[in-house]
Amino acid sequence: MDRNQLLEGMDNERILFGLFFVFGNRLQAAGDSFYDEITCKQFFLLICLSLFQDEEPTVNQLAEVMGSSHQNVKQIINKLEEKGFLITVSDQTDKRKMRIKQTNKMNDLKVKYEKQEMAFMKHLYSGLTPQQIADTVQVIKMMENNLIKIKENKE
Incomplete structure (x- = not known):
């Protein structure tokens, strides 16, 4: 029996909830097999790091952008620092x-994988229109905001 048959009769909200986990697992597995030197989560941290143009971020700033805890981000940073992909430096004023x-x-890593990354992204979004991608981004942003509100209400 395939998964679609198992999901018949289930409401779309629950299906979508489950698909987020399935998607995350598949994305991580694909990413982990993509790079020789780093994991998918380490690569995601490097992407987030590159978003900061004006000054190097703190661990807390990176954690906020990544939607992760300070502790988890610090562990990833330590591994990337051991591998020589980044360094931690003291803030000039604090x-x-x-x-x-x-x-x-x-x-060097960016250059090495640039063409493969472009091909991966092309395959990942194959069959989707730019409008479908834009709509999906908006929906997921709204859901992320809902998750932030849920967490804030628990604290």
Whole structure:
């Protein structure tokens, strides 16, 4: 019996809830097999790090962008630092803050996988129109905001 048959009769909200987990698992498995040097979660951190153009982010800033805990992000940072992809440096004005900085090795990694990443993205979004992608982004942003509100109400 295939999964679609198992899901018959279930409401779409529950199906979508489950599909988020399935999608996350499949995305992580695909990403982990994609890179020789790093995991998919480590690559995601590097993408988030590249979003900060004006100054290197702190661990807390990266955690916020990634939607993850300080502790989980710190573990990923430590592994990437061991591998030489980034370094932590003290903040110029507040020595208690540690800022995360890319190394040249990270730039080399970007160059190495650039064509493969483009092909991966093309395959991932195959069959989807730009409008479908834009609509999906908006829906997921709204759902993320709902999750943030749920968490805030629990605290």
